[in-house]
Amino acid sequence: MKQGAFHIWSTVVRREYVTRVRRRAFLVATLLGPVLWVGLVAGIVLLTQSTESPAKVWVVDHDGLLTVPAEGGQFVPTFPSCYPERNLLEYRFGRETKEADVLEAEGFTCMVELDEGILQSKKAQLLHLEPPTGKTKRWMQRDLSQALERLKVREQSNLNYDDYLALKTDVVLVGIDMTTGEHKGAGQGGLGFVFSIFMLTFVLVYGMHVMRGVIEEKSNRIVEVVLSTVRPGQLLAGKIAGIGLVGLTQIAAWAALSWALMLGLGMAIEQSAWMESWTATQGLTAGTADFQTVLAAEEDLAFLLDINWGVMLGCGALYFVLGYAMYAAFFATIGAMVEQEADAQYLMLPVMMPLLFSYVLASMTIDAPESTLAIVSSFVPFSSPVSMMVRLPMGVPWWHVAISMALLAGTAALLVALAARVYRVAILMYGKRPNFREIVRWTLRPDSGAL
Amino acid sequence: MTTPVLHTQGVTKSFGDHVALSPLDVEVQEGRIVGLLGPNGAGKTTLLRMVTGITKPDAGELRMWGQPHHRKLLSRMGYLPEERGLYKSMRVAEQVLYFATLRGMARPDAERELKGWFERLEVEGWWNREVADLSKGMAQKIQFIATVLHGPELLILDEPFSGLDPINAALVRGEMMRLVKDNGTTLVLSTHDMGSVEALCDEVILLHQGKKVLAGPTDVVREDARRGRIRLAMRGNLMAFVAELGARAELLSKSTRTESANASDAIHDLDIALPEDWPMPAFLAWAVEHVDVLEAVPLKLSMEEVFVQSVESASS
Numbered sequence: 001m002k003q004g005a006f007h008i009w010s011t012v013v014r015r016e017y018v019t020r021v022r023r024r025a026f027l028v029a030t031l032l033g034p035v036l037w038v039g040l041v042a043g044i045v046l047l048t049q050s051t052e053s054p055a056k057v058w059v060v061d062h063d064g065l066l067t068v069p070a071e072g073g074q075f076v077p078t079f080p081s082c083y084p085e086r087n088l089l090e091y092r093f094g095r096e097t098k099e100a101d102v103l104e105a106e107g108f109t110c111m112v113e114l115d116e117g118i119l120q121s122k123k124a125q126l127l128h129l130e131p132p133t134g135k136t137k138r139w140m141q142r143d144l145s146q147a148l149e150r151l152k153v154r155e156q157s158n159l160n161y162d163d164y165l166a167l168k169t170d171v172v173l174v175g176i177d178m179t180t181g182e183h184k185g186a187g188q189g190g191l192g193f194v195f196s197i198f199m200l201t202f203v204l205v206y207g208m209h210v211m212r213g214v215i216e217e218k219s220n221r222i223v224e225v226v227l228s229t230v231r232p233g234q235l236l237a238g239k240i241a242g243i244g245l246v247g248l249t250q251i252a253a254w255a256a257l258s259w260a261l262m263l264g265l266g267m268a269i270e271q272s273a274w275m276e277s278w279t280a281t282q283g284l285t286a287g288t289a290d291f292q293t294v295l296a297a298e299e300d301l302a303f304l305l306d307i308n309w310g311v312m313l314g315c316g317a318l319y320f321v322l323g324y325a326m327y328a329a330f331f332a333t334i335g336a337m338v339e340q341e342a343d344a345q346y347l348m349l350p351v352m353m354p355l356l357f358s359y360v361l362a363s364m365t366i367d368a369p370e371s372t373l374a375i376v377s378s379f380v381p382f383s384s385p386v387s388m389m390v391r392l393p394m395g396v397p398w399w400h401v402a403i404s405m406a407l408l409a410g411t412a413a414l415l416v417a418l419a420a421r422v423y424r425v426a427i428l429m430y431g432k433r434p435n436f437r438e439i440v441r442w443t444l445r446p447d448s449g450a451l
Numbered sequence: 452m453t454t455p456v457l458h459t460q461g462v463t464k465s466f467g468d469h470v471a472l473s474p475l476d477v478e479v480q481e482g483r484i485v486g487l488l489g490p491n492g493a494g495k496t497t498l499l500r501m502v503t504g505i506t507k508p509d510a511g512e513l514r515m516w517g518q519p520h521h522r523k524l525l526s527r528m529g530y531l532p533e534e535r536g537l538y539k540s541m542r543v544a545e546q547v548l549y550f551a552t553l554r555g556m557a558r559p560d561a562e563r564e565l566k567g568w569f570e571r572l573e574v575e576g577w578w579n580r581e582v583a584d585l586s587k588g589m590a591q592k593i594q595f596i597a598t599v600l601h602g603p604e605l606l607i608l609d610e611p612f613s614g615l616d617p618i619n620a621a622l623v624r625g626e627m628m629r630l631v632k633d634n635g636t637t638l639v640l641s642t643h644d645m646g647s648v649e650a651l652c653d654e655v656i657l658l659h660q661g662k663k664v665l666a667g668p669t670d671v672v673r674e675d676a677r678r679g680r681i682r683l684a685m686r687g688n689l690m691a692f693v694a695e696l697g698a699r700a701e702l703l704s705k706s707t708r709t710e711s712a713n714a715s716d717a718i719h720d721l722d723i724a725l726p727e728d729w730p731m732p733a734f735l736a737w738a739v740e741h742v743d744v745l746e747a748v749p750l751k752l753s754m755e756e757v758f759v760q761s762v763e764s765a766s767s
Contacts, residue, residue: 008553015541019540019541023540216538216539221532221535222535222536222538224530225530225536225594225598226553227504227505228504228505228525228528228530229525229526229550229553229554449507450504451501451507451521451522451525
């Protein structure tokens with residue numbers, strides 16, 4: 001017969017883990033979570049694109065800078081390659097302005113007027129019936145700038161355009177932390193905030209799982225049978241560990257599934273027709289660009305390549321485990337004090353306050369990850385799991401993480417031990433809810449407890 | 452005498468200001484069926500929780516199988532508390548196997564044993580069903596199986612028949628008796644159902660307000676309780692006899708059954724409590740001089756009467 005304390009504890013852990021992982025709700029949430037997440041992003045992108053109406057532009061080239069006459073009184077661009085074919089943007093060129101009603105009748109949405117003055121002023125008028133979206137306007141600016149550049153290079157220098165491009169230099173400033181060597185940007189702050197929201201949600205959801213589990217055992221009276229074999233401390237520790245493992249499983253599954261979905265998305269994009277046209281517009285040789293090149297070129301997403309995902313996930317998992325254990329101690333205590341979930345509602349508020357407070361702090365410190373408030377809250381155990389997640393992608397000295405985790409681990413261990421003292425008395429009390437004085441007494445002067 | 456399975460000496464337990472058990476000495480011998488009786492709040496659950504390791508005594512000594520109590524001995528016991536439940540989200544067999552594993556049984560052994568128990572208690576079809584689907588009586592049977600599956604040497608059952616219909620109660624009772632007879636299992640039965648106590652228990656321990664007020668073999672306890680009480684069937688002058696008797700003893704009740712139309716032939720039944728200084732033989736010798744004594748039976752008190760009497764005299 002196996003009877004050691006570890007055998008008993010691990011049996012409890014296994015039950016807590018297996019019964020939860022087998023539930024249909026867990027499977028659905030774990031499998032659908034990333035799909036919904038990626039689907040939501042894709043949906044937003046698609047919706048934004050479908051709401052973008054196509055722009056048809058009448059370019060009035062008064063002085064014939066960018067156009068040459070063609071057959072039938074038409075005008076065509078001097079540098080056609082500057083106006084790549086796009087679904088949402090179409091140009092027609094002429095020398096005369098059109099009245100609004102004529103433009104509308106001919107299906108134009110706007111008109112750009114330019115003359116020789118643009119070579120000095122670099123400004124032109126955009127008259128619109130429907131204002132173009134920001135993206136369309138940027139495309140138009142880029143196309144016209146490029147065409148004027150080609151004109152200037154041809155008229156005012158003896159270079160060919162490719163030589164000019166080789167000389168042309170655009171400087172981009174990339175922020176790098178001198179101590180950690182890591183890149184920093186707004187994208188990282190946003191990602192940190194997303195991670196902190198995940199942390200908050202996971203700690204709350206799994207903490208409440210512990211509370212519900214304790215209430216279930218108490219209210220259906222199975223706890224007395226269990227305690228005739230398992231010490232209360234073992235039962236509590238087994239419950240916290242088992243449910244924590246369920247949380248870790250979900251985190252791991254979400255990370256793996258998201259990774260797989262990203263890879264799938266990358267491969268789909270790499271093999272799509274879109275990739276070819278994108279490669280061409282970027283002036284790259286066909287077949288040399290991959291999904292990473294696309295991400296790197298997209299300024300809003302490029303930071304994703306700079307994130308150390310191993311560190312983020314590793315630290316995220318550790319902070320979850322410790323933060324969850326600490327809050328689970330509170331939730332378990334509440335669970336042991338009440339006989340049904342409804343009674344737990346008002347007791348939960350004080351426990352949730354520090355978590356919600358750290359979330360508010362996190363939203364305040366996205367733009368100032370090195371502020372005193374951000375640093376202090378990433379050390380205080382009650383807020384550190386959420387607050388440190390905001391700071392991590394920006395780069396944090398390793399000893400900050402080490403001290404913060406050590407403080408959190410110590411606090412979690414202490415609180416779980418104290419919670420066990422309250423738990424072992426309260427779990428067998430029916431009909432009367434222990435008051436605050438009793439709880440303090442059990443914490444300071446423990447009952448003789450179980451055998 | 453063999454080493455008792457359970458032996459307490461001067462065991463006490465308090466919760467805050469409330470004394471749940473005053474110094475308590477009890478003993479349970481191997482292979483016996485012992486009824487643990489007492490009104491609500493007498494300290495029965497407190498005692499059982501100590502024996503099952505859920506709490507520890509504040510003072511005194513608790514020995515199990517001759518050894519100071521320790522956790523390793525818990526797997527030799529099976530405990531079915533009065534307030535019992537099952538995990539609703541687990542399947543029936545999975546749940547029973549969980550408890551067996553906690554008590555150190557290897558999974559294949561537990562599964563094999565469980566199949567036998569499912570057959571004996573007629574719950575074969577429920578192996579993979581959800582606990583939430585069980586009726587109350589069915590859940591009781593599953594809880595009983597979970598208590599006995601690991602083959603405990605000491606079985607502690609708190610109100611084991613509550614919620615069971617007479618057929619299922621008989622089924623469970625039969626299994627309990629089989630365990631005692633075939634395996635030599637010791638059984639501690641805590642119950643308010645005095646009928647079960649009379650039918651099953653070899654011994655009783657009666658607690659009241661944390662103290663032991665009565666203990667011993669059921670027969671002896673009932674002998675003790677009936678001392679000085681007699682049921683007398685007589686024929687003759689009832690009025691004169693009762694008047695004479697009333698001066699020396701207490702008449703508890705009287706009734707008349709008539710065998711013939713003649714009033715003097717009527718038969719009367721009297722329940723009489725004799726004082727300590729008037730032993731039964733002397734009383735009978737006196738009675739035959741006054742009336743025609745047809746039958747004299749020492750009065751047999753039910754366990755319920757024993758219970759009420761003991762508790763009332765302890766309270767006063």
